[in-house]
Amino acid sequence: MFKNSLSMVLNHHQLPRYIRKEKDDIDAPINTTSIPIIDLHLLSSSSSQEKEKELEKLKSALTSWGLFQAIGHDIPSTLLDELQRTAKEFFDLPMEEKHKYSVNFNGKQDWIQGYGNDLIISDDQVIDWSDRLYLLVKPLDQRNYNLWPQYPTGFREILNKYSMKTHQAAEIVLKNMAKLLDLEENYFVHLAADNAPTFARFNYYPPCSRPDLVYGIKPHADGGAITIVLPDKEVEGLQVLRDDQWIKVPIIPDALIVNVADQIEIMSNGELKSPMHRVITNSEKQRISVAMFYLSEMEKCLAPAPELINEIKPMLFKKMKAQEYADMYVKHTLQGKRAIDFARV
Ligand SMILES: O=C(O)CCC(=O)C(=O)O
Numbered sequence: 344m345f346k347n348s349l350s351m352v353l354n355h356h357q358l359p360r361y362i363r364k365e366k367d368d369i370d371a372p373i374n375t376t377s378i379p380i381i382d383l384h385l386l387s388s389s390s391s392q393e394k395e396k397e398l399e400k401l402k403s404a405l406t407s408w409g410l411f412q413a414i415g416h417d418i419p420s421t422l423l424d425e426l427q428r429t430a431k432e433f434f435d436l437p438m439e440e441k442h443k444y445s446v447n448f449n450g451k452q453d454w455i456q457g458y459g460n461d462l463i464i465s466d467d468q469v470i471d472w473s474d475r476l477y478l479l480v481k482p483l484d485q486r487n488y489n490l491w492p493q494y495p496t497g498f499r500e501i502l503n504k505y506s507m508k509t510h511q512a513a514e515i516v517l518k519n520m521a522k523l524l525d526l527e528e529n530y531f532v533h534l535a536a537d538n539a540p541t542f543a544r545f546n547y548y549p550p551c552s553r554p555d556l557v558y559g560i561k562p563h564a565d566g567g568a569i570t571i572v573l574p575d576k577e578v579e580g581l582q583v584l585r586d587d588q589w590i591k592v593p594i595i596p597d598a599l600i601v602n603v604a605d606q607i608e609i610m611s612n613g614e615l616k617s618p619m620h621r622v623i624t625n626s627e628k629q630r631i632s633v634a635m636f637y638l639s640e641m642e643k644c645l646a647p648a649p650e651l652i653n654e655i656k657p658m659l660f661k662k663m664k665a666q667e668y669a670d671m672y673v674k675h676t677l678q679g680k681r682a683i684d685f686a687r688v
């Protein structure tokens with residue numbers, strides 16, 4: 344089932360499986376509202392005034408959007424370019440080469456890793472118009488290097504370097520998220536700790552002749568704690584849902600997109616929102632993005648912080664193991680359903 348990959352010519356028997364079911368006009372998004380931009384550097388500024396101001400901006404971004412464009416992240420633009428180029432070179436390889444890394448299950452953890460597209464679990468599932476390479480980058484001792492491409496040479500080194508950099512950005516974001524909720528500063532940092540899982544997902548969206556009918560990625564919210572995305576430098580496609588309207592996320596050179604994911608929505612008792620987002624296709628151009636997903640350790644319990652529960656704001660989510668949530672997430676998300684709704688009290 345993983346053998347039919349988009350980069351091969353699709354035959355018309357497969358095509359209906361990609362047609363989206365929503366009736367909304369995909370060109371409807373309006374661009375009048377601008378996505379918040381947060382300077383991570385200012386969040387650690389020595390001027391407390393500057394810091395407080397940026398923290399307020401972050402608070403408003405995360406409570407009303409759940410997503411922002413991060414600048415001042417300290418990742419050199421040469422590294423971002425290298426990562427993009429390496430990703431492109433990988434997806435440009437012949438199919439036989441890419442299939443050496445075909446999706447498989449890591450028996451022990453049930454984690455899906457490798458090259459492929461949507462796992463098919465039901466007949467009426469709509470499939471995304473994308474190929475992906477999905478790799479566990481942390482904990483280090485659980486990396487499966489058999490699935491880390493040998494070509495293009497330098498892939499492994501660049502991903503390693505990039506993941507160390509995004510790790511620092513993730514820590515800054517997690518610390519400031521706790522601050523803005525009046526929680527102890529380190530309340531969320533374990534979500535980026537060495538033993539908490541981080542996945543990298545390289546998304547490749549080939550041109551698609553019917554962008555009006557087919558999604559690059561169907562509407563979804565992410566299932567981890569936070570996600571950091573390096574979007575394509577030239578081709579837009581990501582959209583975020585806000586007040587029932589799809590808003591385009593514009594390209595800002597070298598900015599990374601950071602979004603709240605379900606585990607933080609649960610732990611913050613709904614104060615911070617894990618936004619629905621989707622990627623649309625382009626009839627002429629391919630698009631590549633790299634998402635880094637920061638997740639809780641699977642053995643840990645997910646539950647709203649007790650400090651954020653009171654008479655006015657009762658506990659909104661059930662307590663459950665991160666592993667339990669992850670299993671539920673995969674099942675619902677593949678079918679286009681919102682997993683977090685099944686975790687509500
Ligand atoms: O391609 C993008 O810009 C976003 C990708 C995404 O939402 C994901 O990988 O979960």
Ligand SMILES: [Fe+2]
Nearest residue numbers: 563564565620
């Ligand atoms: Fe996503």
